[in-house]
Amino acid sequence: MKDKFDRMKELIHILSEASKAYYQENRELMSNFEYDKLYDELLELEKETDTVLANSPSVHVGYELLTSLEKEPHSSPMLSLDKTKEVGQLEEWLGDQKGLLSWKLDGLTIVLTYQDGVLLKAVTRGNGEVGEVVTNNAKVFVNLPKKLAYKGTLVIRGEAVIHYSDFERMNEEMEDLDSRYKNPRNLCSGSVRQLNNEVTAKRNVRFYGFSVGDVPDVDFHNSVEEKFIWARSLGFDIVDYVAVTKDTVAEEVERFSQAIETNDQPSDGLVLIYDDIAYGRSLGTTAKFPRDSIAFKWADEIAETTLKEIEWSPSRTGLINPVAIFDPVELEGSTVSRASLHNISVMEELELGVGDQISVYKANMIIPQLAENQTRSGDAPIPDTCPACGGKTEIEEENGIRTLVCPNQFCSAKKIKLFSHFVSRDAMNVDGLSEASLHKMMNKGLLNELYDLFTLKDHMEEIIEMEGFGEKSFHNLVDAVERARKVTLPKFLYSLGIANVGLSNAKLICRYFEDDLDAIRNADADDFTVIDGIGPVIGDAVSGYFRLENNRQTVDGLLQYVEIEKKQPEKTEKILDGKTFVITGSLEHYENRKQLQEQIELLGGKATGSVTKKTDYLINNNKNSTSSKNKKAMELSIPIITEEEFMDMIK
Numbered sequence: 001m002k003d004k005f006d007r008m009k010e011l012i013h014i015l016s017e018a019s020k021a022y023y024q025e026n027r028e029l030m031s032n033f034e035y036d037k038l039y040d041e042l043l044e045l046e047k048e049t050d051t052v053l054a055n056s057p058s059v060h061v062g063y064e065l066l067t068s069l070e071k072e073p074h075s076s077p078m079l080s081l082d083k084t085k086e087v088g089q090l091e092e093w094l095g096d097q098k099g100l101l102s103w104k105l106d107g108l109t110i111v112l113t114y115q116d117g118v119l120l121k122a123v124t125r126g127n128g129e130v131g132e133v134v135t136n137n138a139k140v141f142v143n144l145p146k147k148l149a150y151k152g153t154l155v156i157r158g159e160a161v162i163h164y165s166d167f168e169r170m171n172e173e174m175e176d177l178d179s180r181y182k183n184p185r186n187l188c189s190g191s192v193r194q195l196n197n198e199v200t201a202k203r204n205v206r207f208y209g210f211s212v213g214d215v216p217d218v219d220f221h222n223s224v225e226e227k228f229i230w231a232r233s234l235g236f237d238i239v240d241y242v243a244v245t246k247d248t249v250a251e252e253v254e255r256f257s258q259a260i261e262t263n264d265q266p267s268d269g270l271v272l273i274y275d276d277i278a279y280g281r282s283l284g285t286t287a288k289f290p291r292d293s294i295a296f297k298w299a300d301e302i303a304e305t306t307l308k309e310i311e312w313s314p315s316r317t318g319l320i321n322p323v324a325i326f327d328p329v330e331l332e333g334s335t336v337s338r339a340s341l342h343n344i345s346v347m348e349e350l351e352l353g354v355g356d357q358i359s360v361y362k363a364n365m366i367i368p369q370l371a372e373n374q375t376r377s378g379d380a381p382i383p384d385t386c387p388a389c390g391g392k393t394e395i396e397e398e399n400g401i402r403t404l405v406c407p408n409q410f411c412s413a414k415k416i417k418l419f420s421h422f423v424s425r426d427a428m429n430v431d432g433l434s435e436a437s438l439h440k441m442m443n444k445g446l447l448n449e450l451y452d453l454f455t456l457k458d459h460m461e462e463i464i465e466m467e468g469f470g471e472k473s474f475h476n477l478v479d480a481v482e483r484a485r486k487v488t489l490p491k492f493l494y495s496l497g498i499a500n501v502g503l504s505n506a507k508l509i510c511r512y513f514e515d516d517l518d519a520i521r522n523a524d525a526d527d528f529t530v531i532d533g534i535g536p537v538i539g540d541a542v543s544g545y546f547r548l549e550n551n552r553q554t555v556d557g558l559l560q561y562v563e564i565e566k567k568q569p570e571k572t573e574k575i576l577d578g579k580t581f582v583i584t585g586s587l588e589h590y591e592n593r594k595q596l597q598e599q600i601e602l603l604g605g606k607a608t609g610s611v612t613k614k615t616d617y618l619i620n621n622n623k624n625s626t627s628s629k630n631k632k633a634m635e636l637s638i639p640i641i642t643e644e645e646f647m648d649m650i651k
């Protein structure tokens with residue numbers, strides 16, 4: 001018994017340290033997989049000993065409240081959810097009840113209270129009993145109704161999330177690399193749980209309701225679904241759900257699993273709730289869980305394998321990240337042989353060594369990750385020279401996280417990455433130049449300066465000799481380069497690869513300077529900071545870039561070949577008049593759905609949220625996805641088009 005208690009205490013300590021880092025500091029000391037495993041071990045011990053020790057996470061939810069935000073107790077506790085990984089259990093749990101199956105969104109849980117049709121307050125889940133007041137921040141969530149037709153008191157619980165597409169864009173533009181967020185949940189939490197709502201406003205936070213409180217003057221006929229429909233009619237976005245019975249739940253779970261890849265909303269499983277409100281309530285709650293709903297977690301398919309090596313992967317920014325390379329294994333239907341280890345700290349935490357027996361899984365069925373290291377030999381060396389340029393590496397430490405960097409300004413990895421950034425789609429957009437081809441061309445001395453790209457056409461002999469290149473691909477490449485010579489100024493500025501200057505920032509800068517490149521080149525750092533959305537770090541980066549003679553020469557060299565397109569007067573011909581579009585899945589050319597929607601509206605069309613008979617086109621880059629929208633479109637014979645097809649349509 002004593003040993004068991006010791007272990008329980010130890011587990012409680014480890015788990016609460018992990019929770020503190022996870023919820024308070026947006027850091028992960030361990031993978032969710034490891035966390036859940038230790039948690040299950042604790043539950044098992046609590047069962048065996050019939051004892052629950054103080055501070056056990058099995059009876060507490062959430063996090064301690066350490067922020068300086070105002071606190072407020074919840075009128076009824078905000079609970080966690082019981083979990084299963086087996087569809088069979090969902091069927092059993094449903095019995096003869098009707099259920100609603102939805103995404104389990106992975107963001108920050110919030111309770112909103114509306115009164116007299118306006119938002120009165122917004123409070124986070126916090127530790128379940130007491131939450132943080134974030135009303136001002138919630139007011140700038142992008143999709144919350146500003147005024148409700150319903151004037152009574154309405155309490156609605158839901159999840160605040162940041163979509164993947166927004167997350168990726170914002171992370172890319174994050175001023176310094178260390179402040180980048182690991183996932184949309186971290187970014188969302190950081191964006192909402194802080195004092196300045198100007199920050200929140202820039203982060204495109206969305207709210208999806210999943211629980212609508214009772215209101216005295218509306219009869220919902222005892223149905224959760226009716227509440228959802230009513231809340232939607234008031235202007236709220238409700239989490240995507242589908243009605244199920246025990247006979248259909250398995251196929252719907254399968255359908256959700258197929259849709260994960262194209263779902264822009266971050267999720268970490270599904271939630272099933274009884275539609276029958278009175279029945280659900282009659283079941284009551286445990287200390288930690290309500291009994292009217294249950295979470296479904298994707299059973300992580302785990303595979304055992306052997307670590308073959310740790311590859312150190314340099315980047316344009318100088319960071320050199322460790323990647324685990326292992327004997328190939330099958331996971332969730334594809335072969336996996338590598339997983340990012342993110343930084344030195346993660347690698348050290350796992351005590352990795354070549355030849356170790358490791359287990360790997362796909363986090364939320366998407367991203368390969370190391371779950372465990374059984375051997376823990378811990379002898380994987382950290383290279384003291386850069387794998388690309390051979391220069392000496394340095395270890396940097398910030399917030400307890402150690403990263404490896406190559407400080408060499410002329411590192412060849414930086415050069416390859418610089419070229420590959422230069423030719424990438426949002427920059428000069430030259431098709432057909434992989435990093436491998438760039439590497440070969442660099443080795444042949446064909447590419448030294450960015451503008452050498454435009455002289456490749458004079459090197460036909462050398463290029464068609466290269467492995468993987470023939471005459472045809474050479475001509476394709478020359479055509480692609482030729483096409484790329486016409487470019488807008490923001491894309492050109494972005495293509496230079498100036499630290500922290502993403503495409504959106506480049507656009508802001510160009511708009512402010514009215515597309516005058518000379519003015520941008522000669523501006524001081526301070527001249528940039530007056531631009532809304534541009535901070536001193538970017539100001540320094542841009543002015544610093546143009547101060548260097550080397551860079552000035554590069555730009556002059558480029559301008560011999562590149563023709564900066566003057567902005568076309570906006571095309572306002574209403575060529576999409578009367579056409580209705582639905583947009584789904586992640587976007588590649590438009591920064592987010594809103595931008596694509598604006599384009600559609602500018603041309604006289606309309607973008608709506610769901611596919612109906614009135615829809616003319618569904619825009620989805622993944623035509624073969626089995627998402628509900630795709631299925632619906634197919635049923636109604638509505639054409640599904642990609643972004644590129646859409647762009648052709650409006651050319």
Ligand SMILES: NC(=O)c1ccc[n+]([C@@H]2O[C@H](COP(=O)([O-])OP(=O)(O)OC[C@H]3O[C@@H](n4cnc5c(N)ncnc54)[C@H](O)[C@@H]3O)[C@@H](O)[C@H]2O)c1
Nearest residue numbers: 018019022030031032035079080081103104105109210271
């Ligand atoms: N890696 C780490 O160090 C670490 C540390 C702590 C916790 N964790 C992770 O967090 C998990 C526990 O987290 P938790 O208790 O915050 O949440 P949970 O996983 O138990 O989820 C329950 C919550 O999901 C939310 N939710 C989202 N969509 C919903 C929907 N459609 N319907 C109803 N509710 C919905 C609700 O707020 C609910 O409270 C652990 O299993 C672990 O994976 C990891």
Ligand SMILES: [Zn+2]
Nearest residue numbers: 386389406411
């Ligand atoms: Zn280097």
